Amino acid sequence: MGPAGSGKSTYCATALQYYQNAKRNVHLMNLDPAAEKFEYNPSIEDVMEEMGYGPNGGLIYCFEFLMESLDWLEEQIGDFDDDYLIIDCPGQIELYTHFPLMRQFCYALQNTFKFNIVGVYCLESQFIEDTTKYFAGVMSATSAMFNLEIPQINVMTKMDLVSPDLKKSLDRYFDPDKSLLLSEANKQTPPKFLSLNNAISSIIDEFSMVSFIPLDISDEDSIAYVISHADNSIQFGEDEEPKEPKVIF
Numbered sequence: 001m002g003p004a005g006s007g008k009s010t011y012c013a014t015a016l017q018y019y020q021n022a023k024r025n026v027h028l029m030n031l032d033p034a035a036e037k038f039e040y041n042p043s044i045e046d047v048m049e050e051m052g053y054g055p056n057g058g059l060i061y062c063f064e065f066l067m068e069s070l071d072w073l074e075e076q077i078g079d080f081d082d083d084y085l086i087i088d089c090p091g092q093i094e095l096y097t098h099f100p101l102m103r104q105f106c107y108a109l110q111n112t113f114k115f116n117i118v119g120v121y122c123l124e125s126q127f128i129e130d131t132t133k134y135f136a137g138v139m140s141a142t143s144a145m146f147n148l149e150i151p152q153i154n155v156m157t158k159m160d161l162v163s164p165d166l167k168k169s170l171d172r173y174f175d176p177d178k179s180l181l182l183s184e185a186n187k188q189t190p191p192k193f194l195s196l197n198n199a200i201s202s203i204i205d206e207f208s209m210v211s212f213i214p215l216d217i218s219d220e221d222s223i224a225y226v227i228s229h230a231d232n233s234i235q236f237g238e239d240e241e242p243k244e245p246k247v248i249f
């Protein structure tokens with residue numbers, strides 16, 4: 001999940017490759033009707049054309065249609081058992097922050113299909129270039145957490161694009177500290193925003209709910225680290241039966 005262009009599809013492709021290399025059973029499902037490569041047919045262009053909707057109306061129509069087609073979905077993903085399913089989601093932020101559809105979809109995955117799920121919320125590293133943008137990103141990640149009510153990890157993507165200088169001062173963004181955030185935000189905003197900055201940094205600090213895991217897709221260790229967080233959240237691998245070692249004569 002995450003805003004448009006935040007690196008969701010790249011994360012999905014990276015995780016898919018990682019699991020394929022590790023010889024795990026993994027599947028990738030694309031929930032973004034605007035995606036270019038498409039394995040099945042209900043594309044948003046068709047919906048927009050036939051129903052006369054714009055891109056957002058078309059997306060909502062597709063989600064509503066999906067929620068009415070849970071039998072079909074079960075045929076597609078019902079046999080996965082202990083497999084790992086990666087779901088690439090669209091970049092319309094309102095799906096995570098206040099529309100009920102993604103929440104209903106998560107509920108069905110958990111309760112009807114009995115998946116252990118974790119939301120991977122992607123925010124790109126340009127959000128740490130200034131504190132006010134960072135606030136906006138944290139607020140969106142937080143509202144997704146409240147709205148969806150599923151375990152969530154927050155990933156700071158595109159770390160390969162961050163300058164070495166900035167990298168040194170990044171800790172404050174990964175595990176936010178109120179006074180540092182506040183003084184940075186106050187430098188960047190007119191005085192009338194001081195109390196708003198104070199309130200937002202208090203929320204970030206007091207709830208201690210938002211921390212970010214950096215992801216640099218050019219670094220194998222970084223990929224493994226992010227995926228291990230996602231795995232821990234769903235206890236992936238813990239239910240597996242020990243496998244008989246192969247006997248080679």
Ligand SMILES: Nc1nc2c(ncn2[C@@H]2O[C@H](COP(=O)(O)OP(=O)(O)OP(=O)(O)O)[C@@H](O)[C@H]2O)c(=O)[nH]1
Pocket residue numbers: 002003004005006007008009010011032089090091092157158159160161215216217
């Ligand atoms: N340098 C760099 N570029 C990245 C990284 N992740 C994504 N990008 C680029 O950022 C752009 C958007 O990446 P996507 O993975 O398509 O982002 P998305 O969140 O799926 O985008 P939407 O589905 O359109 O919302 C693409 O041009 C990617 O090549 C990264 O880790 N490093």
Ligand SMILES: [Mg+2]
Pocket residue numbers: 008009010032088089
């Ligand atoms: Mg995408």
